[in-house]
Amino acid sequence: MAARVVKNDTVVVVTGRDRGTEGKVTRVLVDQGRVVVEGVNTRIRHVKAKQPGQPAGRVEFFAPVAVSNVAVVCPSCKRGVRLGAKFLADGTKVRVCRxxxxVIEKPEWQKVPSNG
Ligand SMILES: [Zn+2]
Incomplete structure (x- = not known):
């Protein structure tokens, strides 16, 4: 099982129509093994306004892609890489670039605030 992709990771698509496209993970659908990536797998949904003021017409959205079709971008290598895992001296499990x-840091939002 590949190391997990988390929300706000920068990933690159490695296969299919959007191959080579980089984007930020906006959603992780864990049970489906899929992720939603900004700018990747654009689809257009034709919608009717259900209430005044709602957008109608063609609404672009990003459809989920399989986790196996994306690779996390290593900040050092500047490209999509395979991930490994290791434990730091304090026992924290981290992701590493193969x-x-x-070490590939998890995005900021997941870090527990150290103050208080
Ligand atoms: Zn690297």
């Missing part, structure tokens, strides 16, 4: 060995 190419350069750098």
């Amino acid at each position: 190419s350069c060995g750098d």
